[in-house]
Amino acid sequence: MRVGKASDTDVEQVGTMREGKLDQKHLLFGEDDSPNNYDLNMGLTGGGGWRTPRHRHNFDQIRYVIQGELPYTETEVLKEGWVGYFPESVHYGPQERAEGLRTMVLQCGGASGQGYLSVARREAVNAELNKVGEFKKGLYHYTDANGVAQTKDGSEAIFEHATGGALRFAAPRYTDVIAMDPDAYDWHKSQDTGVEEKWLGRFTERDLRIGFLRLDAGAVYQAGQFNSIEILFQTKGRVTAGGTEYGPETGYEFLANEGPVQVEAVEPTEFLRMVLHTF
Template identity: 85%
Template sequence: MRVSKAADTGSERVGTMREGVLDQKHLLFGEDGSPNNYDLNMGHTGDGGWRTPRHRHNFDQIRYVIEGRLPYTETDVLEEGWVGYFPESVHYGPQERPAGLRTMVLQCGGASGQGYLSVAKREEVNAELNKTGEFKKGLYHYTDANGVPQSEDGSQAIFERAMGRKLEFAAPRYTDVIAMDPQAYDWQQADAGVSEKWLGRFTERDLRLGFLRLEPGAVYQAGQFPSIEILFQINGEVTAGGEKYGPETGYEFLANEGPAPVEAVAPTEFFRAVLHTF
């Protein structure tokens, strides 16, 4: 088990790849080079908002809206409390995120097994590319060897420089972002004082997304899935590994690591994800 509290985590400003101000607190990272590498973070949009062009990634993204409304196209919005699954290879945007928006974001390798480029490597390459070109409105502008001006998506430019190869996308498994309203789902009792609300299971690799609720004194035995289980504590108080934890805490349980007891001191809810099984 690994645990990380937002209160103990410094805030980092996202680089110049996109336009606007976005600060992130990175709670947990996976293993570089693994198909299940991931980054669990909290994002806060600063003054002036945050903008991206229409684009796609070769990894998955899951977003839970903590506060505000998250537009993910010109007409579609994730409301506060909603969850969005942004599958690899699926286009979304353009985005115009308003100032004050707070989200939990889980970026992870998709079902195709291409993995996820770590934040540290991405920001390192971001700085390198700024020496030979310019990021503007989500695109990277540069002049090629023949003196001809070129532009490409900023995320793509960073990936190709970091990996030394062209970015290739798997065939999209879905046609669009999957937006989910958790209030439309019912809680199901899983154990004494333990309720769960699964929003969905996705792809042949069985990505699972949902919520977990504990009553005071109830114990959830975590880490009993065949892949990495991620919990993000929304409210309440629990004990785990002999320590007490409150809201905006992230937990990682490796495949079949459990049973690892998480006991509620007060009524507590978590967002829960079980990553793709490889």
């Protein structure tokens, strides 16, 4: 088990690849060069908002709206408390995020197995590219070897510079972002006494799962019993795990078949639960 607490995590401002101000706290990271590499983070949109053009990625994203509304097209939003699945290769945006928007985001390798380029590697490349070009309104502007002015999506420019190869997208498995209202789902008892769960969805042939857990005071959840990495994000309540007490805005990583690892509720507690693709 690994744990990351928002209260112990420094704020980092996202680089110049996009337009506006976005502060992040990175709670947990996966393993570089693994198909299940990931980044669990919390974001706060700063003064002046945050904007992106319509674009897509070669990795998956799961977004949970803590406060505010998250736009994912010009007309559609994830409401507060909603969860969105942004599959690899699927276009979304443009985004115009308002100041004060708070979200939890899990970025992870998609079902194609291309993995996820870590934040550290992206930011290092961002700095390099700024020496020879400019990021503006989500696009990278530069002059090629023939002296011709060029533009490309900022994320694509960073990936290609980092890997030395062209960014190629897997065939999209879905046609759009999948927006989910957790309040429209029912809770069901799990095999652990005092523990209830609701699954919002299971996606792709590699069985990415998204759902919620609810524990009564004194209940024990036996974590880490899936065939892939299990990620929990605590939304309310208090628990003890590994002899330490934790509160809201804490992330937990359990490796494949690491459990059972006991997570005991000190008071009524809820988690967003995500199980990464099985490779």
